[in-house]
Structure formats: structure tokens, C-alpha cells
Amino acid sequence: MTSPYDRLLAAGPTRVVSHEALAADATVVGLLRDGAEAPAAAAGEQVEVVLDTTPFYAESGGQEADAGRIVGAGLDLEVLDVQRPAKGLVVHTVRVVAGELSAGLAVRAEVDQEWRLGACQAHSATHILHAALRQVLGPTALQAGSYNKPGYLRLDFAWPEQLSPETRSEVEEVANLAVRADLPVRAFLTTLPEARELGALALFDETYDEQVRVVEIGGEWSRELCGGTHVAHSAQVGPLALTAEASVKAGQRRVEALVGRDYLTFVRRQRAVVDALTAQLRVPADEVPDRVLALADRLRSAEKELDRLRAEAVLAGAATLARGAADVGGVAVVAAEVPGVGGGDLRTLALDVRDRLGADRAGVVALIAVAEDKVSYVVTTTEQARRRGVSAGAVVRAMAGPVGGRGGGRDDMAQGGGTEPAGTAESLRLAERLIGEQVGA
Ligand SMILES: [Zn+2]
Incomplete structure (x- = not known):
């Protein structure tokens, strides 16, 4: 058909x-x-x-x-x-x-003439970048694929490892030197054997016709079999910025570059970023990296100091809480809300308060806290309190209802979490009531 x-x-x-x-x-x-x-x-x-x-x-x-x-x-x-x-x-x-x-x-x-000019710039730039890569890295850096449209090009090439920033700069520099040298671009038809004789690079697993088209830039500097459209002189490509380099697969890398109007847009955006940073940091552009590093350093030490102060505050709170313990039928009970403490800190605090009550004393600690709209609650008991019948797990289950929570645990240590901060006072009241019932007070 x-x-x-x-x-x-x-x-x-x-x-x-x-x-x-x-x-x-x-x-x-x-x-x-x-x-x-x-x-x-x-x-x-x-x-x-x-x-x-x-x-x-x-x-x-x-x-x-x-x-x-x-x-x-x-x-x-x-x-x-x-x-x-x-x-x-x-x-x-x-x-x-x-x-x-x-x-x-x-x-x-x-x-569209604008479009075609852009297409020619980008395609010629692909050949220039290929030649620059091979000049810097050697002849094994062979193109494996490419894509170009006005303003943009990418090129995949055989290479085993990431290019260092220095190598990237060097490739970009060689490409831009070739542009500035205003090398002539020439395209001609010839036979495949003759093209091979000239050292023209045949890039894809294509079957070529008897007649092949060779495109050269600066004579032998860049000589490839190619059917694409090109500028007449390399200077028409204009400046080129290498914007990315990444792995495609094992043994193959990809470089991306911008030319023409897209190059200008890219440079303008970069400049806007630097301008914003210099204004914000109040330093000249070349001092921006050092200033950012110094700020990051200061932020790290400030965070460390903050952690230390927070731990100190939690421990200081523990002493106060332990002193305020109520006597419920001979058991020391601390039931309190401690605002702004997260789940992990709350557990540390509860254990610290329990230790302060004394291991040889009957003691129960029930703490509840709201941090970032989440309710956490922890109950812990001393051995003497457990002998009197207090179970941390049972108390935590009793606390769950008013805060829309869930949780559980053992007799000595239990914790839970809920989603309704409004219920914390009621939750504590239920904890106190159950503890009273458990010790028979
Ligand atoms: Zn081409």
C-alpha cells in the first residue's frame, strides 16, 4: 500500500x-x-x-x-x-x-529572516564548539549528537568525566577566539572518499549519498559533513556562553551554549543577579562571593549558639517544673503545658523532670506542648509510681481525645501527637484525673 x-x-x-x-x-x-x-x-x-x-x-x-x-x-x-x-x-x-x-x-x-539568521548562528556555533572541544580535550572528544535552534545549542560528545571549571572556561575561550578571528565558512559538495581524505568528520550513523556536503570553518580548523545552514563568517555567530555541562550516559557528556539574542538575555540576567547582590550586601561585585561565604559562616555559628541556648532553656524549665510538682495521694505529679517545645525536646524535658523528682520517689510527669500547630504530649513515670499503679501508656491514651490525637507506649514512657491545640487544657485535666484514680487518691 x-x-x-x-x-x-x-x-x-x-x-x-x-x-x-x-x-x-x-x-x-x-x-x-x-x-x-x-x-x-x-x-x-x-x-x-x-x-x-x-x-x-x-x-x-x-x-x-x-x-x-x-x-x-x-x-x-x-x-x-x-x-x-x-x-x-x-x-x-x-x-x-x-x-x-x-x-x-x-x-x-x-x-523568517531573523529566524534563519539565528538558526545559522546556532548551527555554526555547534561546529565551532565541537572544534574547540577537540582542540582542548583532544581528537577523541567526538560529537555524538546535537540540537540547535536560534539562540541555543547543545552538543553531546564522547568523554569519560566531568569537565573542570577551568576546562569549561578554556573551551569557551577557544570558541570565542574562533568567532573573533572571523574565520571564513565554506560549504561544498564532494565525494565521500574525498571528504574522508580531507579529514572531514562524519558524525552520525547516516548513510551518505555519493555526493556529500562538507562545511568548513577556517579551512581545516573545523571540517564536518553537514547539510545544515551556516553563517558566511564566524564573527556573525557573535559571542557564545557555555551555560551547562552534564552527563548524558556513561562515557558521554553534554554541553549547552547560548548565542545571539539569547546570549544577551543570559548576560543581562546574570548582571541583574550580581546587581541585586551588590546592592543587598553593599560590597563591590568581586567581593560578593567572599561576603556570602562569611555570612554563611556567621549563620552556622549563630545556629549552633541558638541550639545551645535552647537546650539550656529547656533544662532551666525542667528545674522549675520539678519544683512545682503537686502531691496526689503521695505521688509527685507534674502536669503542665510547655509552649513551643517540639516532640523530641518535649521527651528530653519530661525525662529530665522525672530525674529531678528523684528515682526513689513516686513521680509522674505529663507534659503537653503545641509547636507549629501540632500537639505533642509525653508521660513518664518513676518505678515507685508504677508500683502504685500508674501507667504512662494509659495516661497518654486518656489524653488523646481532646486534642484529636493518638499515641501510646509502655508503663514507664509513652507519647502521642494530636492536631487540635484548643484541647490541651482538657487533655491535661484528663491526665490528672486518671493519675488520681490510678493511685487511689
Ligand atoms: Zn552541522
């Missing part, structure tokens, strides 16, 4: 003039709606269009497809994507902005 693409291709391959022209007169060969041939398309529809001639570059070799318009008498199409689904066939995905599109129409295909 022949696909709609094959039938469109039967009219002959698309004449591609993307390397010579940014605009071309053309005839609509046919169109597809949802993958099926259609006679016409109206405003608002998104369809695929095949022209007999196109200046549009179809996405390939890592380069994003061109953007632009296709216009005719009353017709305006916005080109959203350009692909080559079959050898020799270029298909434009378009949105019909105005007019009616049908086969046989005479149109003019116009690539």
Missing part, C-alpha cells in the same frame, strides 16, 4: 533551495489533513503542505526547522514545522491564517 507521502512524491521530489535563497515562488503540489490527502483547507485549519519548490530547511542533522510564511492571493499560511518524512519530500506543517489553500495554487514561500 502506498502512503499519501508516496503519492505526493510521485509528482517528483521537492526542489530544495534553502542553501541559496530565503524565499521562492512555488506551486502547491498537495495537502494532507490528519495524514490523509485533502482537496482544500480553510482559515483556522492546521494541515501539511507539499510545494514543488521550498526555501525552508527541514529539521535534520540536529538543526531545528525554519519558521516563516507561505503567502498567495488572499492566502496566508504560518509555517509551524518542516519535516522530510520521505527521501526527496519536504512537508510543511502550516496553520491557515487567511484564505483557502488548495492544490495547484501559485504561492510564495518566505523563510
Whole structure:
């Protein structure tokens, strides 16, 4: 069964003039709606269009497809994507902005010049970055894949380890030197054996035609087999910023870079960050890193000091609580709310209060606290209190209701947590009542 693409291709391959022209007169060969041939398309529809001639570059070799318009008498199409689904066939995905599109129409295909300039900058920058990587790291740093669109490029290459900040800077510097040197860019067709003889790098597991296209920048400095669009001189790329380097998989790294307008946006953002920091810290830009380190140091010591003071405060609270113990039928009972103490600190505090009551005395400590809207409660008993029948676990279970809590534990130590801070007073009252019942007071 022949696909709609094959039938469109039967009219002959698309004449591609993307390397010579940014605009071309053309005839609509046919169109597809949802993958099926259609006679016409109206405003608002998104369809695929095949022209007999196109200046549009179809996405390939890592380069994003061109953007632009296709216009005719009353017709305006916005080109959203350009692909080559079959050898020799270029298909434009378009949105019909105005007019009616049908086969046989005479149109003019116009690539967005700004877009194409950006695409050429980014693609040439990819070749420059590749050459810079190989110059700095050596010939084994071979490209394994790439992607570029106006303003942005990324390049995957064979390399076993992370690049150091110094190596990254060096690669960026070599690339920018090549840009400043304004090296000539030349593209020519030749045979594959001849291209090999010239040392041109063939990058993908592609099957090449008999005729191959070689793109060189500064002669042998960068020589690759490539079908993409390029600037005429390296200076047209403009400054390049290497923005990221990361692992793709074992033995492969990825670098990302910005050029053109995106480079400027990147630099402007970085500058805004530095400006904000210098204003906030009141130091010149080159003193910002030291100042931040010093601040982080001070913060760490302040946190340590705060921890120490907090522990001290908790211990000081323990003495006060122990002194305030009530006598319930001969058992010393501390039942109190201690605001702002977290669960772990509350347990430490309860044990400390119990110790202060004295191991040879019948004592019970029931503490409840609210910290960050969470209720924690802890009950602990001395051995003498347990002999009198007090169970920490039972007391904790009794405390749960008013604070919407749950919890439990052993006779000597139990704890729980709840979600209703309003119930803490009632919770303590229930604890005191149960302790009274347990000791028979
Ligand atoms: Zn290329």
C-alpha cells in the first residue's frame, strides 16, 4: 500500500533551495489533513503542505526547522514545522491564517529572516564548539549528537568525566577566539572518499549519498559533513556562553551554549543577579562571593549558639517544673503545658523532670506542648509510681481525645501527637484525673 507521502512524491521530489535563497515562488503540489490527502483547507485549519519548490530547511542533522510564511492571493499560511518524512519530500506543517489553500495554487514561500539568521548562528556555533572541544580535550572528544535552534545549542560528545571549571572556561575561550578571528565558512559538495581524505568528520550513523556536503570553518580548523545552514563568517555567530555541562550516559557528556539574542538575555540576567547582590550586601561585585561565604559562616555559628541556648532553656524549665510538682495521694505529679517545645525536646524535658523528682520517689510527669500547630504530649513515670499503679501508656491514651490525637507506649514512657491545640487544657485535666484514680487518691 502506498502512503499519501508516496503519492505526493510521485509528482517528483521537492526542489530544495534553502542553501541559496530565503524565499521562492512555488506551486502547491498537495495537502494532507490528519495524514490523509485533502482537496482544500480553510482559515483556522492546521494541515501539511507539499510545494514543488521550498526555501525552508527541514529539521535534520540536529538543526531545528525554519519558521516563516507561505503567502498567495488572499492566502496566508504560518509555517509551524518542516519535516522530510520521505527521501526527496519536504512537508510543511502550516496553520491557515487567511484564505483557502488548495492544490495547484501559485504561492510564495518566505523563510523568517531573523529566524534563519539565528538558526545559522546556532548551527555554526555547534561546529565551532565541537572544534574547540577537540582542540582542548583532544581528537577523541567526538560529537555524538546535537540540537540547535536560534539562540541555543547543545552538543553531546564522547568523554569519560566531568569537565573542570577551568576546562569549561578554556573551551569557551577557544570558541570565542574562533568567532573573533572571523574565520571564513565554506560549504561544498564532494565525494565521500574525498571528504574522508580531507579529514572531514562524519558524525552520525547516516548513510551518505555519493555526493556529500562538507562545511568548513577556517579551512581545516573545523571540517564536518553537514547539510545544515551556516553563517558566511564566524564573527556573525557573535559571542557564545557555555551555560551547562552534564552527563548524558556513561562515557558521554553534554554541553549547552547560548548565542545571539539569547546570549544577551543570559548576560543581562546574570548582571541583574550580581546587581541585586551588590546592592543587598553593599560590597563591590568581586567581593560578593567572599561576603556570602562569611555570612554563611556567621549563620552556622549563630545556629549552633541558638541550639545551645535552647537546650539550656529547656533544662532551666525542667528545674522549675520539678519544683512545682503537686502531691496526689503521695505521688509527685507534674502536669503542665510547655509552649513551643517540639516532640523530641518535649521527651528530653519530661525525662529530665522525672530525674529531678528523684528515682526513689513516686513521680509522674505529663507534659503537653503545641509547636507549629501540632500537639505533642509525653508521660513518664518513676518505678515507685508504677508500683502504685500508674501507667504512662494509659495516661497518654486518656489524653488523646481532646486534642484529636493518638499515641501510646509502655508503663514507664509513652507519647502521642494530636492536631487540635484548643484541647490541651482538657487533655491535661484528663491526665490528672486518671493519675488520681490510678493511685487511689
Ligand atoms: Zn552541522
